[in-house]
Amino acid sequence: MAKRKTIRTIPRERAEVGEQDPQVRVQNFYEVTLRFTPEQAELEASRCIECPRPACTPGCPVGVDIKGFIAKIAANDLRGAYDVITQTNLLPAVCGRVCPQENQCEGACVVGNQLAPVAIGRLERFVGDTAIAQGWSNVPYIEPNGFKVGIVGSGPAGMACAADMAKAGCDVTVFEAFHLPGGVLRYGIPDFRLPNSVVDAEIRNLEKLGVKFVCNTLVGRLFTIEQMIEEMGFHAVFVGTGAGYPSFMGIPGDSLNGVLSANELLTRCNMMQAKDEGFDTPLPIGAKVAVIGAGNTAMDAMRVCKRLGAEEVHCIYRRSRNEAPARIEEVHHAEQEGIAFHWLTAPVAILDDGKGGVRGMRCIKMELGEPDASGRRKPVTVKGSEYEFACDLVVVAIGTNANPIIGQTSKIALDKRGYIATDADLATSLAGVYAGGDIVTGAATVIKAMGAGRTAARSMKKYLGLRDTETVY
Amino acid sequence: MSSLLDSRGFEIVARQDFSDVTYLLEVRHPLMAKAARAGQFVIVMLDDHGERIPLTIADFDRERGTITLVIQAVGKTTREMQDVCRVGTFLHALAGPMGEPSHIGGQHRVVCVGGGLGVAPIFPQARAYKEAGAHVTAVVGFRTKDLVFWEDKFRACCDEVIVCTDDGSVGIKGNVTEGLRQAIAAHPDVDEVVAIGPPIMMKACAETTRPHKIKTVVSLNPIMVDGTGMCGGCRVKIGDGIKFACVDGPDFDAHQVDFDDLMVRLKRFAATEKAALAKYEESCRMGREPAA
Numbered sequence: 001m002a003k004r005k006t007i008r009t010i011p012r013e014r015a016e017v018g019e020q021d022p023q024v025r026v027q028n029f030y031e032v033t034l035r036f037t038p039e040q041a042e043l044e045a046s047r048c049i050e051c052p053r054p055a056c057t058p059g060c061p062v063g064v065d066i067k068g069f070i071a072k073i074a075a076n077d078l079r080g081a082y083d084v085i086t087q088t089n090l091l092p093a094v095c096g097r098v099c100p101q102e103n104q105c106e107g108a109c110v111v112g113n114q115l116a117p118v119a120i121g122r123l124e125r126f127v128g129d130t131a132i133a134q135g136w137s138n139v140p141y142i143e144p145n146g147f148k149v150g151i152v153g154s155g156p157a158g159m160a161c162a163a164d165m166a167k168a169g170c171d172v173t174v175f176e177a178f179h180l181p182g183g184v185l186r187y188g189i190p191d192f193r194l195p196n197s198v199v200d201a202e203i204r205n206l207e208k209l210g211v212k213f214v215c216n217t218l219v220g221r222l223f224t225i226e227q228m229i230e231e232m233g234f235h236a237v238f239v240g241t242g243a244g245y246p247s248f249m250g251i252p253g254d255s256l257n258g259v260l261s262a263n264e265l266l267t268r269c270n271m272m273q274a275k276d277e278g279f280d281t282p283l284p285i286g287a288k289v290a291v292i293g294a295g296n297t298a299m300d301a302m303r304v305c306k307r308l309g310a311e312e313v314h315c316i317y318r319r320s321r322n323e324a325p326a327r328i329e330e331v332h333h334a335e336q337e338g339i340a341f342h343w344l345t346a347p348v349a350i351l352d353d354g355k356g357g358v359r360g361m362r363c364i365k366m367e368l369g370e371p372d373a374s375g376r377r378k379p380v381t382v383k384g385s386e387y388e389f390a391c392d393l394v395v396v397a398i399g400t401n402a403n404p405i406i407g408q409t410s411k412i413a414l415d416k417r418g419y420i421a422t423d424a425d426l427a428t429s430l431a432g433v434y435a436g437g438d439i440v441t442g443a444a445t446v447i448k449a450m451g452a453g454r455t456a457a458r459s460m461k462k463y464l465g466l467r468d469t470e471t472v473y
Numbered sequence: 474m475s476s477l478l479d480s481r482g483f484e485i486v487a488r489q490d491f492s493d494v495t496y497l498l499e500v501r502h503p504l505m506a507k508a509a510r511a512g513q514f515v516i517v518m519l520d521d522h523g524e525r526i527p528l529t530i531a532d533f534d535r536e537r538g539t540i541t542l543v544i545q546a547v548g549k550t551t552r553e554m555q556d557v558c559r560v561g562t563f564l565h566a567l568a569g570p571m572g573e574p575s576h577i578g579g580q581h582r583v584v585c586v587g588g589g590l591g592v593a594p595i596f597p598q599a600r601a602y603k604e605a606g607a608h609v610t611a612v613v614g615f616r617t618k619d620l621v622f623w624e625d626k627f628r629a630c631c632d633e634v635i636v637c638t639d640d641g642s643v644g645i646k647g648n649v650t651e652g653l654r655q656a657i658a659a660h661p662d663v664d665e666v667v668a669i670g671p672p673i674m675m676k677a678c679a680e681t682t683r684p685h686k687i688k689t690v691v692s693l694n695p696i697m698v699d700g701t702g703m704c705g706g707c708r709v710k711i712g713d714g715i716k717f718a719c720v721d722g723p724d725f726d727a728h729q730v731d732f733d734d735l736m737v738r739l740k741r742f743a744a745t746e747k748a749a750l751a752k753y754e755e756s757c758r759m760g761r762e763p764a765a
């Protein structure tokens with residue numbers, strides 16, 4: 001057996017990865033970060049010291065066998081690497097791109113104690129992209145068991161639950177309100193971070209498992225959750241409707257034309273393809289745009305505006321860069337692309353141009369005080385620091401709430417904030433109905449939503465009396 | 474379920490033209506015909522490059538398994554639909570029913586007012602009030618006699634129908650507020666008024682009933698994208714608060730609605746819309762395949 005690798009014997013620097021030049025990429029919607037070449041991937045894989053008890057895996061919300069798949073890459077067995085990842089993670093090409101790795105797997109990697117941690121996300125994406133290019137998928141032998149399962153919402157939570165139930169032999173139908181499936185992966189995250197072709201490929205893989213997607217179906221209104229169980233013959237239902245109900249700030253000027261939610265901007269741009277020639281949905285972009293918030297949604301909104309031709313894009317955030325909830329890489333990319341960041345700044349009012357539009361914004365400076373309930377230092381206003389600046393479009397990306405439709409149309413129990421209430425097994429108050437993802441936890445991450453979909457699937461199998469075989473994907 | 478899974482989309486089974494700008498499409502969707510209630514709407518996409526546009530469910534037939542849309546051609550999408558939607562063609566997307574159904578039941582005497590593009594959408598309400606046992610007066614407004622449609626349908630389900638025309642060629646000369654005023658004068662015990670039409674008309678109706686303190690409901694039509702509460706584009710000012718018309722409405726208390734705000738918000742994309750229509754008309758004139 002080869003000598004055990006140590007932190008001293010591995011390459012100190014991460015394998016370099018290609019990236020579009022900031023000047024060029026702000027004029028297109030192609031991916032910013034390129035895929036590892038096989039050589040780069042092999043080099044990066046060699047940086048994993050194959051810990052006897054890996055710290056990285058517990059850092060991943062679904063517990064991907066990271067050491068295992070990296071070892072396969074190092075051995076040049078990409079198909080093997082794909083098989084290892086897909087035992088736990090259905091969407092490697094997606095997660096490799098969008099997971100906040102610095103807080104999850106990479107944040108826990110021991111190499112990170114002294115050097116840059118192993119680039120687990122990029123390796124995972126490399127494997128996922130290779131699988132898509134090669135047309136790999138893992139379709140087990142499925143023995144139909146006669147159970148019908150309905151999934152409400154086609155985001156990552158619904159997709160993960162659908163896959164597990166289909167593999168268990170259930171007849172699975174996913175209902176989606178939009179005309180295209182994918183949830184936030186489709187309408188929210190822009191192509192330069194996650195191309196729609198990747199989402200399409202993952203959905204085709206689910207179809208190979210026998211999962212049916214029925215779009216244009218607003219559950220609650222076209223039929224209710226109760227009807228699915230009582231009249232339509234579904235033996236179990238999973239609700240993964242997300243938390244896409246945008247908040248506004250409640251400050252003067254909120255409803256002016258020229259103030260819109262990041263969700264609206266991104267949906268018009270991504271799903272409705274307003275950015276592309278020949279599509280009807282309008283999306284006029286201002287010359288000077290202010291985006292409020294500093295999460296992933298805000299970063300996406302800013303970078304979309306830049307690409308659609310805004311001359312100036314400002315980010316207004318009431319805490320400092322350290323507290324920004326976005327993935328580090330996205331903040332870094334946004335800075336490279338020339339976004340002007342106003343840290344420790346809060347909006348006070350949006351100013352009317354007299355014709356119903358926006359002429360500017362009044363802001364106030366903040367400073368960080370005592371830590372609040374979330375453990376982050378609470379921003380407090382600095383007296384007399386108000387200032388105005390000119391802008392003609394304001395995008396609000398300060399968070400979302402639970403979508404109310406399922407609550408309005410069903411007897412399902414909600415929690416105080418309007419999210420669906422579940423027990424630890426993700427069972428709701430209705431027999432046979434499970435829920436997970438953002439509609440239970442509030443806005444979280446893709447991988448957490450997928451993890452919830454799988455937990456719910458496990459509970460549904462138990463409820464239906466199916467043996468949970470932990471089938472390989 | 475089969476209609477939902479038809480990869481060609483949603484089939485148009487009947488079409489009728491009421492005027493050179495107003496047309497009716499009847500679309501097959503058995504599940505929606507079963508679920509639809511008065512006051513709800515759908516989101517339609519003509520083709521995969523199209524916009525998502527909201528349209529009221531003007532009628533539904535549970536036996537035939539169809540819903541009916543009555544559309545006024547005002548811009549690029551509604552003009553193009555007028556040009557290409559024929560019996561046997563398909564809509565790319567059709568989602569709904571959306572919105573809270575109208576709260577019907579418990580009223581004794583109701584006046585339903587429809588003007589302009591609101592005439593068709595008021596019909597399911599009028600019928601539902603009647604079915605719930607109320608005495609129903611319909612007030613419907615048109616520009617001129619030749620544009621009158623569905624008078625027979627209203628007569629079949631209402632106790633009284635007042636037609637108003639701008640030029641007086643039939644019925645009362647004047648707009649629907651005049652008809653509403655007469656209806657209230659004739660029946661001082663009216664306990665609810667419902668008005669659907671352009672914002673300016675709904676505002677006028679709200680002002681007509683305000684002094685009489687009659688509960689008045691309007692159906693608001695802000696610009697929408699998803700119709701599921703996801704974008705916030707459809708937000709409207711109601712009293713001191715902000716509501717999303719697609720999930721909290723589209724029906725609201727007329728006396729609380731900020732109509733001026735709604736009218737300004739409807740102009741959000743005015744410049745782009747105008748350009749899109751001009752481009753479409755130009756490409757039609759050229760006899761070429763419309764570019765965009």
Ligand SMILES: Cc1cc2nc3c(=O)[nH]c(=O)nc-3n(C[C@H](O)[C@H](O)[C@H](O)COP(=O)(O)OP(=O)(O)OC[C@H]3O[C@@H](n4cnc5c(N)ncnc54)[C@H](O)[C@@H]3O)c2cc1C
Binds near residue numbers: 155189242406
């Ligand atoms: C712009 C943006 C960027 C993000 N970036 C990242 C990132 O980089 N990394 C990361 O990990 N996370 C990111 N997130 C968060 C992540 O996308 C979400 O946490 C995740 O998508 C939640 O998955 P979900 O399945 O619970 O819901 P969603 O993805 O929201 O999917 C819910 C689906 O259900 C449908 N639906 C809702 N109601 C109904 C109904 N009544 N009937 C039928 N269908 C219905 C919706 O249309 C939607 O398609 C981002 C979010 C946004 C908005």
Ligand SMILES: Cc1cc2nc3c(=O)[nH]c(=O)nc-3n(C[C@H](O)[C@H](O)[C@H](O)COP(=O)(O)OP(=O)(O)OC[C@H]3O[C@@H](n4cnc5c(N)ncnc54)[C@H](O)[C@@H]3O)c2cc1C
Binds near residue numbers: 549
């Ligand atoms: C709940 C609701 C129900 C509606 N019901 C009907 C109906 O039954 N029949 C009917 O003919 N019309 C109805 N409308 C209006 C219809 O949606 C618009 O006329 C249509 O979207 C215009 O599209 P366009 O591309 O043809 O015109 P555009 O060129 O986009 O716009 C022309 C005009 O229509 C308005 N408009 C544009 N987009 C929208 C939108 N998404 N929603 C509302 N108004 C818009 C604009 O203010 C503009 O003045 C309804 C709207 C709502 C919100």
Ligand code: SF4
Binds near residue numbers: 061063099
């Ligand atoms: S799924 Fe996400 S957190 Fe888990 S290993 Fe992959 S990139 Fe890391």
Ligand code: SF4
Binds near residue numbers: 048055118
């Ligand atoms: S913690 Fe880091 S070095 Fe250790 S096994 Fe995981 S990826 Fe490899």
Ligand code: FES
Binds near residue numbers: 697698703706719
């Ligand atoms: S149309 Fe998007 S929230 Fe109402």
